[in-house]
Amino acid sequence: MICNKSGTKTALYCVYFFKTYATMKISFTLILISFVLLFSQCRSGLVTMNNSCYNSIQQGQAANKAGNYSNALDIFNQVLQKCDAYDAKEKGYAGKASALNGMQQYNDALDAANSGLSINKSSIDNLFEKANAELGLKRTADAKADFSTIIDLTSKNQNVKDKATIYAKIGEIDLKQNMYADAMNNAEQAITLDPDNSDFYMLRGDIKAAQQLYDEAKEDYDLAVSKGKNDAEVWKAKAVASVKSYQKKYGTTNANELVSKMSSTEKQQLCSDIKTALSKGAKEVSLDLLQDAVCK
Numbered sequence: 001m002i003c004n005k006s007g008t009k010t011a012l013y014c015v016y017f018f019k020t021y022a023t024m025k026i027s028f029t030l031i032l033i034s035f036v037l038l039f040s041q042c043r044s045g046l047v048t049m050n051n052s053c054y055n056s057i058q059q060g061q062a063a064n065k066a067g068n069y070s071n072a073l074d075i076f077n078q079v080l081q082k083c084d085a086y087d088a089k090e091k092g093y094a095g096k097a098s099a100l101n102g103m104q105q106y107n108d109a110l111d112a113a114n115s116g117l118s119i120n121k122s123s124i125d126n127l128f129e130k131a132n133a134e135l136g137l138k139r140t141a142d143a144k145a146d147f148s149t150i151i152d153l154t155s156k157n158q159n160v161k162d163k164a165t166i167y168a169k170i171g172e173i174d175l176k177q178n179m180y181a182d183a184m185n186n187a188e189q190a191i192t193l194d195p196d197n198s199d200f201y202m203l204r205g206d207i208k209a210a211q212q213l214y215d216e217a218k219e220d221y222d223l224a225v226s227k228g229k230n231d232a233e234v235w236k237a238k239a240v241a242s243v244k245s246y247q248k249k250y251g252t253t254n255a256n257e258l259v260s261k262m263s264s265t266e267k268q269q270l271c272s273d274i275k276t277a278l279s280k281g282a283k284e285v286s287l288d289l290l291q292d293a294v295c296k
Contacts, residue, residue, distance in 0.1 A: 049088035053079060057088065060095045065233055066283070069102035090119045090126065097129035106136035122153060128169050132176075147173075164193035168200050175207055183207045198229035205237060214245035236282035239273040243290060246270065255293040262294075271295040 049057070056079050063072035076095040079088060093116030100109035110133040116126035131146035147170070154166040171186035187204040194200065205220030221238040247253050250261040259267065271294045274287050 049083055049085040049091075053083035053085065053088040056083075057091045057095060060099075062231075062233065064095060064098045064102060067102065069099045073099040073103070086119055090116050090123050092116075093119070094123065094125035094129055097126065097133065101129060101132045101136065104136060106133045109133040110137070124150060124153065124166055124169055127153075128173060131173065135177075161194050161197070164190040164197065164200070167193065168197075168203055171203055171207070175203075175210060178210070180207060180211055196227060198224045198227035198234075201227060202229060202234055202237070205241070209237065209241050209244075212244070212248065214241045214248065217241045218245070230280075232277065232280040232282040235273070235277040235280045236284055236287070239270075239277040239282070239287055240284065242270050242273045243286070255290050259293045267294050 056075055060072045060075035060079065063069070063075060073096060076092050076099060079092040080096065083089065083092060093112050097109045097112035097116065100106070100112060109129060113126045113130035113133060116123050117130065120126070127146050127150050131143045131150075134140075134143040134146065150166060150170065154163055154170075157163045157166065167186045168190040171183045171190065174180070174183035174186060184204070184207050187200060187207055190197070190200045191204065201220045201224040205217040205224065208214075208220060209217035218238055218241050221234050221241065224234045225238075246258060246262060246266065250258055252258050252261070262270070271291070274291045274294065277284070277287060278291065
């Protein structure tokens, strides 16, 4: 090699050559390491969604909770088209499956949930929607197997907040199946584990409202508000619970007759609840109509 020859010029050339080679080698190594880390991150699903995708998912989930399944389906289809992050795809498929379950399109819901599980086989949201779809398809044994998986994940999960969310999810399923005692037990477990989560008080209020325990339900909705859930969903639920409480108390669903029997204090409180719900964006025809009668 030329570097084995003697001479000042040759020696300087050799020094230059080896410095350049060393620099190139280090640069290449750093590029290779960066590429490997990036590829590894993407393959493991650690790339997180951007704010736009997060907001869209929140909107879709709110639409599902409100029963606006067609709207929710449109939102989640858009999420799946425009959002590439693994966590966004996982949530997107779960939201789509939830909307399809709400529309009783159980086969399509099952496909969507399975797509979500192909991204993360331990996705609680997709496991729940898969079980819901299987219940709709009368595949009880498959649904029970999924619930067993969910329960197993609950027992193994050391993250307290995640475990609380799993109990709440099971409680939601119990509520849909009118299994109120089990639903309440799971809601209580969730609240015990994560007492600052407003959604859990909302769930407990819904369980009580389903059993016509309207005054108790309102207390939980108030707790949800105090924990930070100051949105249309909770205020609509509270206003509806208030209306049904008075209907039950006075034995009538006729708006004018109901108002004639209510005290001035009751009318004032109900009017306040209805106005707040509507101002938060709640969509409920019965509340619009009742406002005219109550808030005079």
